[in-house]
Amino acid sequence: MTGVFKRSLSFPNKIPSRAPSKPPISYHNRSISLPCRSHPLISQLKNEIDELKTWSSKLENRTSVWLxxxxxxxxxxxDSLDDILQLPQTQESLRLHPTWAEKILEDFLRFVDVYGIFQTLVLSVKDDQLAAQVAIRKKDDSKxxxxxxxxxxxxxxxxxLVSAVRCIARCQFPGLDSGLSVADAELVGVIIDVIEVSMLVSVALFNGISLSFASRKSSWIGLRLPKKAKKIKIDEGIQEFQEIGIESLWGLRKKGYEEVRMVLKRMRDLxxxxxxxxxxxxxVFRSLINTRVSLLNSLTR
Structure with missing residues (x-):
């Protein structure tokens, strides 16, 4: 019996195809985190983040209303991030990536500490303002x-506080070098953006007060900087704070009633x-606390 053989074509110089390199984001891995289509809360949060980034780009005429x-x-x-962190899908993603949860908890703790210190400092500023108004009315140069x-x-x-906040933003988010699902990549992306805009707003607040309250000598130091740097340094101050210059507070005994009255008015406005x-x-302080507490509760369920 004659055997039947099937002919096959072979190409001796055929080069085997190479396996594609693994992308940083995996589109095929099964994931129980957020779905590929953005959750409405994430879309809302992205819009709010974009709005804050636009807000922070303003360099001129920064006022207390703007702040x-x-x-x-x-x-x-x-608040929007708090809502997202309470989603079951988000909580499951954070359980699968415990370093993310640790990073968020640590960052929010540091923000809470910073804003707690700020609240204490503001109380001190208010007391100083009241004492200064009494001193102005009495024209008490020593006070x-x-x-x-x-x-x-x-x-x-x-x-x-500015230095402390900038340190928070400089800390790298862990676990980004491995392949992530689209949903997980989107989740961690918005969390990073929230930390970034929190830093931007906080720096605008603390730096604005610092530059506005800096001594006259400090403002002269800026003159040694390039012209562009000097402009940015001045513009980052808060307008109402800058209207009470040190020069307007000296020599009150030599000033007339109207001049003193205007100084007092600006002090009351401030x-x-x-x-x-x-x-x-x-x-902001309470919102930071609430978000951190919600995250702790979700991880301990």
């Missing part, structure tokens, strides 16, 4: 000197601005 607007929008961002000294000290304290900033800062 309070940014703080209130930051509270909205934190005015104490007020000016307290402003310089406050500027240094705000500088410390006091109102400080109260508004304090209120907005408290809202």
């Amino acid at each position: 309070c607007y940014g703080l209130n929008r930051l509270k909205d961002v934190q 005015i000197a104490l007020y000016i000294k307290s402003r310089k000290k406050m500027a240094r304290e705000m500088d410390k 006091e109102d601005c400080i109260c508004d900033i304090e209120t907005s800062g408290q809202r």
Whole structure:
């Protein structure tokens, strides 16, 4: 019996195809995290983040109203993140990536600490403002000197908060070098963006007060910088704070009634601005605490 053989064609020079390199984001891995289509809460959060990034790009005529607007929008961002962190899909993703949860908890703890210190400093500023107004009415130069000294000290304290906040943003988010699902990549992406805009708003707040309260000598240091750098340094101050310059507080005994009255009016206006900033800062502070507590509760269920 003759065997039947099938002929096959072979190409001796055929080069075997190479396996494609693994992409940083896996589109085929099964995931129980957020679906590929963005969750409405994530879409909302992205819009709020974009709005804050646009807000932070303003370099001129920064006022207390502008600053309070940014703080209130930051509270909205934190609240939206809190809602996302309470989704079952998000909680499962964080359980699968425990280093993410640790990073978020640590960052929010540091933000809470910073804003807690800020609230204490604001109370001190308000007390100094009241004492200064009494000193202005009495034209007490010795008390005015104490007020000016307290402003310089406050500027240094705000500088410390700026450094602390920038350190938070510089810390890298863990676990990004491995392949992630589309949903997980989107989740961690918005969390990173929230930390970034939290830093932007916080720096605008603390740095604005610091530059506005800095001594006259410090402002002269800026003249040694390039022209562009000098402009940015000045513009980052808060307009209402800068209207109470040190030069307007000296020599009150030589000033007339109308001049003293105008200084007092600006001091009262500044006091109102400080109260508004304090209120907005408290809202951010509480929102940060709520988000961290919600995350802790979700991870311990």
